[in-house]
Amino acid sequence: MNNISVGIIGGTRGMGSWLAGLMQKENTTVHICGRKTPLGIKDIAKLCHVIVVAVPIAATNEVIKQVGPLLDEDKLLMDLTSLKKEPVEMMLAHTRAEVIGCHPLFGPQMQDFSGQNIILCPARGTKWLTWIKELFQNNTYNVFETDPAHHDKMMAIVQVLNHLHTISLGMTIAATQTPPEELDRFSTPALRAKIEIVKKVFTESPELYADIITRNPDTAKIIALYEKTLADIRALAQSGDATKLKDALEKTAKKLF
Ligand SMILES: NC(=O)c1ccc[n+]([C@@H]2O[C@H](COP(=O)([O-])OP(=O)(O)OC[C@H]3O[C@@H](n4cnc5c(N)ncnc54)[C@H](OP(=O)(O)O)[C@@H]3O)[C@@H](O)[C@H]2O)c1
Structure with a gap:
């Protein structure tokens, strides 16, 4: 497909800015908007064949409701949200355009994106799917297709459990009231590496982690399993x-590796 123009709502920073850079590298025309940009959502909808929603999770539904009805059926509406069930349902309900849910499984601050995974949830139409898949694959990303429910179930492990574990570590260390300098003096390389992850979750975008945990439909299930495991x-x-x-560790290792 030639002369495609892509509009990224939330393209001024974060994941939207990552996608803008990737599209520009492929010589695709990109228009971006945020809340204070000269172009607004209506302008982008008029100008572009493909509209990508890349705003914080809490603002996603509202933005989809605004932009969806402005798009004709030959256009594509795609999102980059870390959850897929709710935004894909919202996109299907609020536009006639083709719909693809997309979740890049990495953050925008990485130095080298090669070999990273991207999940696609094609939800309506086939015209744009090959284009977006090839764009990612040609840039060395691994693309996997699935449905939104399975994506969210997997994210309950990959993100909810993973981040809850980090949050428990940080909050438990804080509850011991050990001064940071004292912890540093006694730290091993393993603890230092984990504290770096704790720092990222607690200070870089706590809002994103809170939304990822509280909005996943499988969060209650994974917390119940986590509590049972801790009790065991x-x-x-x-x-x-x-x-x-030791026997429990060896038995579990056989399942994991
Ligand atoms: N960060 C990650 O690691 C990561 C990874 C994968 C997927 N995601 C997903 O990517 C999406 C964006 O996350 P992010 O971390 O990139 O967020 P971010 O860094 O906070 O960037 C959000 C963008 O949305 C714009 N924005 C905020 N509210 C808006 C509104 N109401 N209308 C229009 N634009 C608005 C912001 O621009 P202004 O402030 O200038 O308005 C900014 O460009 C989320 O759905 C998240 O789940 C994030």
């Missing part, structure tokens, strides 16, 4: 019998 670990740790805990 507590019983093993307090049994005073190291062999029991």
